[in-house]
Amino acid sequence: xxxxxxxxxxxxxxxxxxxxxxxxxxxxxxxxxxxxxxxxxxxxxxxxxxxxxxxxxxxxxxxxxxxxxxxxxxxxxxxxxxxxxxxxxxxxxxxxxxxxxxxxxxxxxxxxxxxxxxxxxxxxxxxxxxxxxxxxxxxxxxxxxxxxxxxxxxxxxxxxxxxxxxxxxxxxxxxxxxxxxxxxxxxxxxxxxxxxxxxxxxxxxxxxxxxxxxxxxxxxxxxxxxxxxxxxxxxxxxxxxxxxxxxxxxxxxxxxxxxxxxxxxxxxxxxxxxxxxxxxxxxxxxxxxxxxxxxxxxxxxxxxxxxxxxxxxxxxxxxxxxxxxxxxxxxxxxxxxxxxxxxxxxxxxxxxxxxxxxxxxxxxxxxxxxxxxxxxxxxxxxxxxxxxxxxxxxxxxxxxxxxxxxxxxxxxxxxxxxxxxxxxxxxxxxxxxxxxxxxxxxxxxxxxxxxxxxxxxxxx
Numbered sequence: 001x002x003x004x005x006x007x008x009x010x011x012x013x014x015x016x017x018x019x020x021x022x023x024x025x026x027x028x029x030x031x032x033x034x035x036x037x038x039x040x041x042x043x044x045x046x047x048x049x050x051x052x053x054x055x056x057x058x059x060x061x062x063x064x065x066x067x068x069x070x071x072x073x074x075x076x077x078x079x080x081x082x083x084x085x086x087x088x089x090x091x092x093x094x095x096x097x098x099x100x101x102x103x104x105x106x107x108x109x110x111x112x113x114x115x116x117x118x119x120x121x122x123x124x125x126x127x128x129x130x131x132x133x134x135x136x137x138x139x140x141x142x143x144x145x146x147x148x149x150x151x152x153x154x155x156x157x158x159x160x161x162x163x164x165x166x167x168x169x170x171x172x173x174x175x176x177x178x179x180x181x182x183x184x185x186x187x188x189x190x191x192x193x194x195x196x197x198x199x200x201x202x203x204x205x206x207x208x209x210x211x212x213x214x215x216x217x218x219x220x221x222x223x224x225x226x227x228x229x230x231x232x233x234x235x236x237x238x239x240x241x242x243x244x245x246x247x248x249x250x251x252x253x254x255x256x257x258x259x260x261x262x263x264x265x266x267x268x269x270x271x272x273x274x275x276x277x278x279x280x281x282x283x284x285x286x287x288x289x290x291x292x293x294x295x296x297x298x299x300x301x302x303x304x305x306x307x308x309x310x311x312x313x314x315x316x317x318x319x320x321x322x323x324x325x326x327x328x329x330x331x332x333x334x335x336x337x338x339x340x341x342x343x344x345x346x347x348x349x350x351x352x353x354x355x356x357x358x359x360x361x362x363x364x365x366x367x368x369x370x371x372x373x374x375x376x377x378x379x380x381x382x383x384x385x386x387x388x389x390x391x392x393x394x395x396x397x398x399x400x401x402x403x404x405x406x407x408x409x410x411x412x413x414x415x416x417x418x419x420x421x422x423x424x425x426x427x428x429x430x431x432x433x434x435x436x437x438x439x440x441x442x443x444x445x446x447x448x449x450x451x452x453x454x455x456x457x458x459x460x
Contacts, residue, residue, distance in 0.1 A: 006398040009136035017083055017143065024086045028098065033108040040109050046219035047116045049212060051077050055123040057209030058268065059322055063199040065131050067408040072135070073123055076142045080122050081115035083146045088114055091150040092158065113223055117171055118149045124175030125383070127322030128183040131406035132190050136398045137390040144389065145178055148382035155374050162371030163343070163363045165234060166221035168279020168335030169372055174379045176329030180318055181383025185391050187319035189402030196321070196406045203264045210268045214242055217275035225283040234283040238275055241282070241295030245274030248299025256307040263306070269327040270302035276331035280339035280368070284346060285358050294338055298331040305330050336372040340365045 024030075056073030060066040088094065089105060098105040122145050126138065133141070153170050156162050164170050190196070198206070222234040253266040274295030282291075305326030313320060320326075347355030349364040393399060404410045 003134065003397050003399070005396055006134045006136045006393075009393065009396075009398050010134075010139055013136060013139045013143075014079065017079055017139075021082045021086055024089075028089065028094075029104045030085070030089075031104045031106050033106040036109055043219045043223035044109055044113055044116075046216040047113060047223055050216050050220060051116050051119050051123065054209050054213040054216065055120070055127075058206055058213065059127055059130055060209065061198045061202050061206040061265075061268065062131055062195070062321075062406050063197060063202045064195050064407045064409070066202060066205060067412040067414065069130065071412065072126065072138060076122060076126065076138060077116075077119040079139075080119040080142055080146050081112070083143065084115035084118040084150070085111060087118075087147050087150045091147070091154050110224065117167055118146055120167070121145065121149050121171045121175035121178070124172065124324050124328050125179030125182060127324040128176070128179030128320050129186055130321040131193075131196065132183070132186050132319070132321065132400065133390060134393070134398055134400050135411060137186065137393050140389045140393065141182055141386045144382060144386040145175075148178065148378060148386075149174065151382070152375055152378040155378065156371040160367050160371050160374065161362060162367050163284075163339065163360050164280050164371070165225050165230075165283045166238070166275075166279040168276060168281075168332050168339070169375045172276050172279055172328040173332030173336065173372070174375050176324045176327075176332060177376055177379035178383035178386070179324055180313075180320060180329065181380045182387040182390065183320060184318050185384075185387030186394070186399075187317065190319045190321075190405055191314060193402070193405055198264070203268070206268050207264070210271060213272055213275070214246075217242060217272070220275070221278055221282045230283040233285060234278070236288065237282045237286065237291040238278045240288050241274035241278045241291045241298070242272070243274070244292040244295030245277075245299030245302070246271040248273075248296045249303060252300050252303050256303055263303075265306055265323065266303045269306070269323060270299045273298035273302040273327060273331040276328055277335045277338060279332065280335045281342045284339075284342050286338075286342050290342075294334075298334055301330050301334060302326045333372065333376075336368065336375075340368045343368055 052074060055077075056070040059069035059073065062069065085107065088111065089098075094105060122142050125141060125145055129138070129141065149170070152174055156170055157164060162169070218235040218238045221238045222231040225231045225234040249266050249270040250262075253262050253270070254260050256266075257263050277294045277298035278291065286294075303326075306323050309330070310320060310323055310326060313325065343349070343359055343363060344365040345355075346359035347353050349359060349362050349367070350356050351361045400410070408414050
């Protein structure tokens, strides 16, 4: 049964956050911008699907934790989108915009998209702690990260002026390293857990999330790219980069696995690394060949991360359930370093040189590197702070015991019907009839008592 403390803290927390957002939006006179176009709404719709469907289903690979993967993604993303409106106002010059509009803050489609981007960062961090935290602990992580996301955005994108069209730094790298810092505090009892595994059907559900993310990722990059030329480069570079990271998985996965077979984990994640690596400078001219090369390198790096890097991190106490370091962390850092190179080759921020139209005035390779370092520092510090707060909830009893990890049954009402896992267990134990009868009884079906077994005399 779930902890009463966890239920009380989570319920109170959701009500407090919802009340806070309502009060702030009303008190600060938030309104509507009343501007929308078909293309803008198309981008908004695609990003919406990525956050609420793609991320949730990507995390359904755990065979007993699918409801939590989708359900928590649904609930927490909705909360973060709303809270992000307030955090963005408070930390990103919202008061100045409100003053310019006669005391009214007009909420645009871009503000709503930024809320979804913030939710994306939180969902990446959620992947690192998946299966190990209670609802109230996840709520704390989400609230802390929402404000930390906007602090980092203010420092990296506004104060430093770095370019980051698809959030390779402020979404992917930030979310990954925030999650890695937080998970260190809540991973006791998680390593080698009996329920931290996938089955055939859960891997297929996870791949559904992968395919949705793959198909819609170009919209994620182009949504805030600006002028048409930049949007087209964001879409085309991202698409071919995703194709190349998929080919990288196909080329290296079997070599990295001792069995010589494709690893479903690589297919679910490394195939998307091409989207991450285009996150910072996907809207800049690097040539389709350059985007393909970056995509292939990021897909290879992701597979290597899952095979070699993740076990070493777990040995150090950093248990990363979804391997977000391999999909978002390493390719995110690679994306930032790629931007340093592309910016340097595109005029390095010059305003009147021959290459000025290929880059962005004032955006230099040095600024891009500083923004990466700031992002990593803010992510690790704020993630550790969130981890400490989650430990406080652990001491109050609002946590999951080791026996409750990676399972839906202590938080969600789970249908007690015959399932593939029961069949597999029954076949393995040689007691199929007993398990079938128990499953039918659990589901409320009336089962007749077993008839006595008659001894066979060998005559048919």
